[in-house]
Amino acid sequence: MNATIKLYDEDAYRNSFEAEVLSCVPSARHAGAFDLVLDRTLFFPEEGGQTSDTGFLEAAETAEGDATGPAAVTDVAIDAAGVIVHTAARRFEQHTAVRGTIDWAHRYDNMRQHTGEHIFSGLVFRRFGLRNVGFRLASDVTTMDYSGILTAEQAAELETEANARIAADLPVDCRYPSPDELATLSYRSKIEITGPVRIVTIPDTDCCACCAPHVRRTGEVGLLKIIRQEKNKGGTRLTILCGSRALADYRQRQACTEAVSASLSVPCSGIAAAVERLKQDNAQLRFQLSEARTELMDNAVRAVPEEKRDVCLFTGALPEPVLRAAVNSLKAAHPGVCAVFSLLDDASSGCPRWHYILGTAQGDSRIPNRILAEKLHAHGGGSAEMVQGSAEAEEAEIRAVFDLDLAGTSARKEDL
Numbered sequence: 001m002n003a004t005i006k007l008y009d010e011d012a013y014r015n016s017f018e019a020e021v022l023s024c025v026p027s028a029r030h031a032g033a034f035d036l037v038l039d040r041t042l043f044f045p046e047e048g049g050q051t052s053d054t055g056f057l058e059a060a061e062t063a064e065g066d067a068t069g070p071a072a073v074t075d076v077a078i079d080a081a082g083v084i085v086h087t088a089a090r091r092f093e094q095h096t097a098v099r100g101t102i103d104w105a106h107r108y109d110n111m112r113q114h115t116g117e118h119i120f121s122g123l124v125f126r127r128f129g130l131r132n133v134g135f136r137l138a139s140d141v142t143t144m145d146y147s148g149i150l151t152a153e154q155a156a157e158l159e160t161e162a163n164a165r166i167a168a169d170l171p172v173d174c175r176y177p178s179p180d181e182l183a184t185l186s187y188r189s190k191i192e193i194t195g196p197v198r199i200v201t202i203p204d205t206d207c208c209a210c211c212a213p214h215v216r217r218t219g220e221v222g223l224l225k226i227i228r229q230e231k232n233k234g235g236t237r238l239t240i241l242c243g244s245r246a247l248a249d250y251r252q253r254q255a256c257t258e259a260v261s262a263s264l265s266v267p268c269s270g271i272a273a274a275v276e277r278l279k280q281d282n283a284q285l286r287f288q289l290s291e292a293r294t295e296l297m298d299n300a301v302r303a304v305p306e307e308k309r310d311v312c313l314f315t316g317a318l319p320e321p322v323l324r325a326a327v328n329s330l331k332a333a334h335p336g337v338c339a340v341f342s343l344l345d346d347a348s349s350g351c352p353r354w355h356y357i358l359g360t361a362q363g364d365s366r367i368p369n370r371i372l373a374e375k376l377h378a379h380g381g382g383s384a385e386m387v388q389g390s391a392e393a394e395e396a397e398i399r400a401v402f403d404l405d406l407a408g409t410s411a412r413k414e415d416l
């Protein structure tokens with residue numbers, strides 16, 4: 001089969017076309033769908049790191065009584081011979097004349113992102129000699145991998161320069177030079193290309209082999225913003241947003257910073273410092289709270305009547321060593337089962353979660369622990385002297401189980 005005529009090469013701004021169905025077979029990649037080959041297409045296939053165009057196909061002339069309507073095109077691929085395969089929702093007869101319409105918003109957004117990437121990668125190459133070794137234009141972000149390290153300052157400089165090139169509204173030229181002319185050109189290319197090479201040129205900025213649709217002038221990119229920078233395989237990975245994606249991101253970040261600013265009653269410029277102060281205050285308060293709870297725990301341990309055999313105490317969150325010390329003090333004074341339940345987090349929905357430590361001076365702690373597992377689905381384990389675990393239950397429920405089932409079990413010794 002001949003290579004499909006790429007209408008998007010001739011005019012990236014067209015969004016509908018007419019073509020003839022050369023073949024239509026059940027899709028090998030998408031169950032229930034059909035793979036269509038047309039003689040020509042505006043649908044850009046998934047290629048070179050960019051997702052394919054989507055849209056729909058319909059019969060160019062609807063026959064009387066034909067109610068099949070348009071079929072969604074959800075995926076477009078190109079094979080090594082240049083044959084473009086459209087995945088459509090329904091079958092079309094061979095030799096049917098069809099009309100195709102691409103999702104223009106999706107296509108134009110991709111064009112803006114892609115031209116933005118060329119501007120940036122061209123400048124990276126010119127300024128620092130780094131090659132673009134990876135490119136992915138996804139539906140939300142564009143990522144670019146470079147062959148060496150860029151510092152945050154260098155990336156910021158490049159971002160400024162790229163936006164200056166966008167503002168200069170430079171022409172973007174896409175064409176297939178003759179082999180002779182191509183031999184004289186110096187251009188970036190990620191792969192060795194066989195057959196005609198399409199060159200995309202932006203004056204004083206970039207010259208690169210590329211098969212994708214681009215905007216006519218750099219001004220259409222609108223804005224280029226780096227939103228992430230990370231190290232990647234000895235090089236640098238940058239994530240960028242162009243055009244309306246950058247605007248949407250700005251809006252979201254603005255809403256976020258304004259919400260935090262209003263909540264903390266500080267200007268937007270001061271929110272990072274204010275959050276840092278809050279974190280420090282919070283750590284200080286947590287420390288003080290823990291100190292106070294420890295004191296309360298000590299008092300509660302001392303306040304237990306001497307004659308009491310079994311003891312069960314409850315507390316807010318406390319570190320394990322404090323709980324362990326409290327259980328040891330209780331064990332020294334009371335011969336029965338001694339337990340401390342410490343609240344892990346007071347979830348507003350669902351049951352309170354507890355961390356517990358339980359010990360007994362005379363018997364085997366694993367016996368009451370087993371009862372906790374049976375009655376409260378607690379998870380825990382340990383030695384005869386002391387066990388620890390977690391349980392989800394209301395305080396009253398735990399008290400009832402302790403009084404009815406656990407108290408008195410310390411005297412029992414059995415083979416577990």
Ligand SMILES: [Zn+2]
Binds near residue numbers: 114118209210
């Ligand atoms: Zn490209």
